[in-house]
Amino acid sequence: MNKNDKKLSALIKARKQAFSLTIGNQKGGVGKTASSVILAYLLAKKGFKVLVVDLDPQANATKMLINTGMRQAQEQGLEKDFSFNKTLLDAILEKNIEDTIINIIDNLDIVPSDDSFEDFARYVYLNSGAKDDFSFDHVLEPLFADIKPKYDFIVLDTPPSNKEIRSNAVVMTDYVLISLQTQDDSLAGANLYISALVDLKQKYDLPVEVVGVLATLNDPRNTVDKLVLKRAIELFSDExxxxxxxxxxxxxxxxxxxxxxxxxxxxxxxxxxxxxVANELISKILFYEEGED
Ligand SMILES: Nc1ncnc2c1ncn2[C@@H]1O[C@H](COP(=O)(O)OP(=O)(O)OP(=O)(O)O)[C@@H](O)[C@H]1O
Ligand SMILES: [Mg+2]
Incomplete structure (x- = not known):
């Protein structure tokens, strides 16, 4: 751990619960899952205890992390079983997240998803017992209360364009990282995501902040990429x-x-x-946290 990592670690110990970080953008295929998984992996390697929650029925983060666990086990000559029979939807139905958690590598766990999570919206409106906007948007949050103290980071990988999942993630999140492919439609998706987030923040008086907009899949020689990056800086600011x-x-x-x-x-x-990027993320979180004193 470097100096900033230790500073953040002390801060997490003092608040006695994980920071939750959602990776979002309304647009698909803009690097959300890649960034969720690789940042979670690097934070775990730094020594932070990390839980990835796969909120996407495509289950790409689940597959990538299980392959990561298998790769490391193989490199270490270990036999490790990554099969699972419970997913996030079971956790929601049984009101128990703990039973679904699988360990990937040291310090890195996941709550896996599969295509059953496509039924989340139906569950929210028909079976959760929720009756108003507030309860529709707070189906996930209470489930994580007990495990937040056990981790340093809870990283939520979200699917593109799903209102119910987006709202449920945002209300339980301290920070949102917007993944921005340097293409025009991704910038439009980032804007849509941020305006939905601002609405939720005002509606429920949430502490959530956009910790940063991360440009990715960038071709520095391409004029469109250059223009989108310039517009992103104008729109969201240099900081x-x-x-x-x-x-x-x-x-x-x-x-x-x-x-x-x-x-x-x-x-x-x-x-x-x-x-x-991980180091920049940590200094951005420290900036917000220390600014609040
Ligand atoms: N920096 C990068 N360079 C090259 N390829 C990348 C990069 N980042 C992500 N990719 C690739 O781009 C594709 C889309 O990335 P990813 O799955 O992370 O996007 P996503 O936003 O999670 O998509 P979805 O909205 O469908 O969940 C994947 O094939 C991924 O491997
Ligand atoms: Mg994805």
């Missing part, structure tokens, strides 16, 4: 947009299949790029 911009990295395509790890220089390149 909000991460200084470090993630390039398009071909190794990223392998991570969902092979899991995250460092076997060669191409893996290391991706992880080094994300390490800069």
């Amino acid at each position: 909000v947009v991460f200084k470090h911009v993630l390039p398009n990295m071909s190794r990223m395509k392998r991570f969902p299949i092979q899991g995250v790890g460092t076997s060669d220089r191409f893996d290391k390149y991706v992880l080094d790029e994300y390490e800069v």
Whole structure:
């Protein structure tokens, strides 16, 4: 852990519960899952205790993390079972998150998802007993109360364009990181996401903050990418947009299949790029937390 990591760790100990961090954008395919999983992996490697909650019925984070666990177990010559028979929807139905948690590597756990989570909205409106906006939007939050003290970070990977999941994630989140592919439709998706977040923040007087907008999949030579990045800085400000911009990295395509790890220089390149982002994220959280004193 570096100096800032230790500072944040002390802060988490003092508040006695995890920071929850949602990765969002209304648009699909903009790097949300890649950033959720790789940032969670690097935070765990730094020594923070991290839980990833896969809120997407596509279950991409679940698959990528299980592959990560299998990759590391294989590298260490260990036999480890990553099969699971309960997912997030079971946790919601049984009001018990703990039974669904699976360990991936040291300090890194996941609440897995699968396609059954497509029924979340139906559950919210028909079976949860919720009767008004407030209770529709607070189906998930109470389930996490007991496990928040056991982690340093709870990272929520969200699907694109799903109102019920977005609202339930935002109300239980301290910080939102917007993943921004440097393309125009992704910027529009970021805007939509942030205005929904601002509405929820006002409606329920939430402490949630946009911790940063992370530009990714960027081609620094392309005029559209340059223009979108410039517009993002104008729209969200220099402070909000991460200084470090993630390039398009071909190794990223392998991570969902092979899991995250460092076997060669191409893996290391991706992880080094994300390490800069993880450090920037930590200093941004410290900025917000220390500013509140
Ligand atoms: N920096 C990058 N360089 C190259 N490829 C990337 C990068 N980031 C993500 N990708 C790839 O882009 C695709 C979309 O990324 P990802 O699944 O993380 O997006 P998403 O926003 O979670 O999508 P969805 O909205 O469908 O959940 C994936 O194939 C991923 O491997
Ligand atoms: Mg995703």
